[in-house]
Amino acid sequence: MPEALSQEMTAPARAALIDAQGVSLSRDGRRVLDAVDFRVDRGEIVTVVGPNGSGKSTLMQVLIGALKPDAGQILRAPGLRLGYVPQTLHIDATMPMPVGRFLSLPRRHAAVARAAALARVGLEPEVEAQPMSALSGGQFQRVLLARALLMAPDLLVLDEATRGLDQPGTAAFYRIVEDLRRELGCGVVMVSHDLHVVMRASDRVVCLNGHVCCHGTPEIVASAPEYRALFGMGTQGTLALYRHDHDHRHDHDASCAHDIAGGGDA
Amino acid sequence: MLDDFLVRSALAGLGVALAAGPLGCFIVWRRMAYFGDATAHAALLGVALALVLSVSIFAGVLVVALALAFSVTGLSARGYPIDTALGVFAHGGLAVGLVVVSLLPGARVDLMGLLLGDILAVGKGDLAVIWGGAALVTGLLAWRWSALLTATLNADLAEASGIHAPRETLLLTVALAIVVAVALKVVGALLISAMLIVPAATVRPLARSPEAMAMLAASTGAVAALGGIALSYQADTPTGPTIVALATAMFAVVSVLTGRR
Numbered sequence: 001m002p003e004a005l006s007q008e009m010t011a012p013a014r015a016a017l018i019d020a021q022g023v024s025l026s027r028d029g030r031r032v033l034d035a036v037d038f039r040v041d042r043g044e045i046v047t048v049v050g051p052n053g054s055g056k057s058t059l060m061q062v063l064i065g066a067l068k069p070d071a072g073q074i075l076r077a078p079g080l081r082l083g084y085v086p087q088t089l090h091i092d093a094t095m096p097m098p099v100g101r102f103l104s105l106p107r108r109h110a111a112v113a114r115a116a117a118l119a120r121v122g123l124e125p126e127v128e129a130q131p132m133s134a135l136s137g138g139q140f141q142r143v144l145l146a147r148a149l150l151m152a153p154d155l156l157v158l159d160e161a162t163r164g165l166d167q168p169g170t171a172a173f174y175r176i177v178e179d180l181r182r183e184l185g186c187g188v189v190m191v192s193h194d195l196h197v198v199m200r201a202s203d204r205v206v207c208l209n210g211h212v213c214c215h216g217t218p219e220i221v222a223s224a225p226e227y228r229a230l231f232g233m234g235t236q237g238t239l240a241l242y243r244h245d246h247d248h249r250h251d252h253d254a255s256c257a258h259d260i261a262g263g264g265d266a
Numbered sequence: 267m268l269d270d271f272l273v274r275s276a277l278a279g280l281g282v283a284l285a286a287g288p289l290g291c292f293i294v295w296r297r298m299a300y301f302g303d304a305t306a307h308a309a310l311l312g313v314a315l316a317l318v319l320s321v322s323i324f325a326g327v328l329v330v331a332l333a334l335a336f337s338v339t340g341l342s343a344r345g346y347p348i349d350t351a352l353g354v355f356a357h358g359g360l361a362v363g364l365v366v367v368s369l370l371p372g373a374r375v376d377l378m379g380l381l382l383g384d385i386l387a388v389g390k391g392d393l394a395v396i397w398g399g400a401a402l403v404t405g406l407l408a409w410r411w412s413a414l415l416t417a418t419l420n421a422d423l424a425e426a427s428g429i430h431a432p433r434e435t436l437l438l439t440v441a442l443a444i445v446v447a448v449a450l451k452v453v454g455a456l457l458i459s460a461m462l463i464v465p466a467a468t469v470r471p472l473a474r475s476p477e478a479m480a481m482l483a484a485s486t487g488a489v490a491a492l493g494g495i496a497l498s499y500q501a502d503t504p505t506g507p508t509i510v511a512l513a514t515a516m517f518a519v520v521s522v523l524t525g526r527r
Contacts, residue, residue, distance in 0.1 A: 157426065
């Protein structure tokens with residue numbers, strides 16, 4: 001349980017929302033996470049990339065408290081509110097679930113708040129009455145995001161939230177996420193396969209393959225040998241095309257520069 | 267009023283229907299229909315146990331239903347293929363229960379009553395147990411409603427909101443055991459899961475929210491119970507099967523009218 005794992009943060013250097021230290025987890029005798037250090041600060045977007053089976057989703061489950069690590073600890077900022085958007089959400093056909101009701105799970109929200117959350121993700125208020133099963137893939141993911149927003153999150157956790165969306169839909173989705181980060185000042189951690197788009201939107205990228213292979217700013221990670229070994233050289237050029245200037249503080253770069261600690265054996 | 271056996275059976279049927287309707291929705295949503303069936307069948311083992319140990323049948327059934335539910339939940343949590351295990355437990359429990367009951371010296375047990383229910387023989391004590399159990403289950407569901415719904419939808423979504431999904435599953439398991447224990451007298455071991463599943467399945471096309479579905483399922487079960495008792499009294503048919511047959515007829519009518527399977 002999350003309560004059991006979280007402790008008061010002691011004198012943080014910066015405002016860490018969540019700080020995973022030396023997290024290890026085995027499943028079916030396989031070490032899925034191996035001494036992973038991972039932190040997200042307020043106001044930053046951190047993206048986790050890695051090949052299939054590299055433990056990305058498992059790490060997200062550990063962060064939200066759904067899985068208990070075998071070793072290591074998760075420090076959460078006191079009273080941390082999470083907004084979680086899962087990779088997939090299968091709603092059984094036997095369960096009638098209109099959008100408006102879904103937005104109020106598990107806690108009721110006022111109609112005004114629901115409408116505002118829907119508007120924020122670019123959906124009309126009329127969507128409320130529709131069953132979740134009638135939504136298109138893009139609408140569905142936006143509703144999931146709207147629900148996460150209603151939690152008034154300090155930290156948004158997006159686990160491959162754009163799976164099944166086309167390129168423009170994905171780009172639009174991450175644009176909303178970037179705007180939200182600016183407006184709410186929340187931290188964002190996301191897992192994605194959409195390397196180009198995601199790297200464009202991220203302040204920091206963590207390349208995971210059971211252990212943390214490398215991490216730092218998108219440029220640093222993209223040029224790291226460990227990253228190239230996993231993803232090839234191809235992304236470099238595209239990344240430059242998509243790259244735009246962030247308004248983030250540049251002390252990030254300074255603090256991340258040393259972070260290309262070669263985790264080694266990628 | 268409670269001296270009239272028809273009034274007592276009507277109240278017993280109502281009590282079971284009101285608890286089984288909403289719980290049945292979760293059984294349907296979570297695709298636990300076979301699980302409910304297995305728990306109900308194994309209740310016969312509980313009856314046998316209760317007779318051997320001379321404790322109340324309610325207690326015996328409750329203990330066996332809980333034991334089955336916990337072992338199956340435990341096995342499935344470890345990724346054990348559950349279909350086969352359920353089949354073994356369900357029919358094994360039913361068969362061993364029937365054998366043990368038949369071996370008991372001097373115990374004249376009404377087998378038909380155990381299998382198909384004996385609602386017309388419900389006494390005031392039974393009524394108290396039925397309504398007590400029904401109120402407990404309904405109360406549990408109402409209390410944990412939102413958490414149960416979230417955990418049913420997606421375990422990770424629930425955990426991210428601070429809801430411990432396995433705990434909610436456990437709660438449903440306990441509620442199921444209670445309903446099985448109180449419904450045994452009313453519809454019998456063979457038909458208990460029908461009271462859970464048929465009303466929920468009947469109202470699915472009519473419901474536009476989970477709450478509406480739960481309430482409609484409870485009312486449908488209540489109508490089936492009262493109508494079934496009346497019908498069986500008129501036509502001199504076994505009451506439990508008549509209740510379930512009526513519920514199934516309602517399912518058929520709603521399915522045809524709404525054009526859904």
